[in-house]
Amino acid sequence: MWLYCFNFDAMSLSDQFFFNVFNYYKKSYKKLASRIAGIYINLLQVSVLLLLGVFFSVFFNQMNVHFISSEKAWILFVIAALIICFKNWIQYSGKKRKIMNAKISNSKSKHFSIGLLWALPIMCIALSIILSKAF
Numbered sequence: 001m002w003l004y005c006f007n008f009d010a011m012s013l014s015d016q017f018f019f020n021v022f023n024y025y026k027k028s029y030k031k032l033a034s035r036i037a038g039i040y041i042n043l044l045q046v047s048v049l050l051l052l053g054v055f056f057s058v059f060f061n062q063m064n065v066h067f068i069s070s071e072k073a074w075i076l077f078v079i080a081a082l083i084i085c086f087k088n089w090i091q092y093s094g095k096k097r098k099i100m101n102a103k104i105s106n107s108k109s110k111h112f113s114i115g116l117l118w119a120l121p122i123m124c125i126a127l128s129i130i131l132s133k134a135f
Contacts, residue, residue, distance in 0.1 A: 014041055017117060018092055019104045024114045034097070040117070042088050046081045047124035053077055054128040058135045 022037035029036065057073065060066070068076075091097070 014045065015100060016104070016110060017041060017044065017112065017120075019101060020112050021114070021117055022101075034092070038088060038092055040121075041092065042085050044121045044124075045084050045088070047121040047128070049080055049084065050077065051124045051128045051131075054132050058131055061135065 018037050018041045021040045022033050025033040025036045053073065
C-alpha cells in the first residue's frame, strides 16, 4: 500500500536537465543536440562528484582522519567519472532516450533557463576549486 506514495514514473532531475538542454539545442543543431546534451549531463554529474569529493576531503582533513591518499582519491574519482559517463551513454542513447523523450513531451515538466543549466557545472567546479584552496 505504501508503494503508491512513490511516483516511479517521474523523471529524475538529471533527466529533466538532459531533455531541457536537448530540446534547446534541437532547434539549432538537429543532429548534434543529443551529443551536446550528453556532454552537458556528463559534465554536470562529474562536477557534482568533484564537489562532493573535495568537500569530504576537506571535512576529513579537518577531522584529522586520513584513510586514503590523494593519489588514490584521484584514481577513484577518475573511475567513478568513467562509470558515470558509461551509465549516461547507456541511459541517454537509443530506445530508452526516445521513450523518456515521449514521456517528457506528454508531461508538464519544468523548463529551466539554458544559462542557469550551463552555470550549474561551472559553479560546482568553481566551488570545488575555492573549497580546495581555502582549506
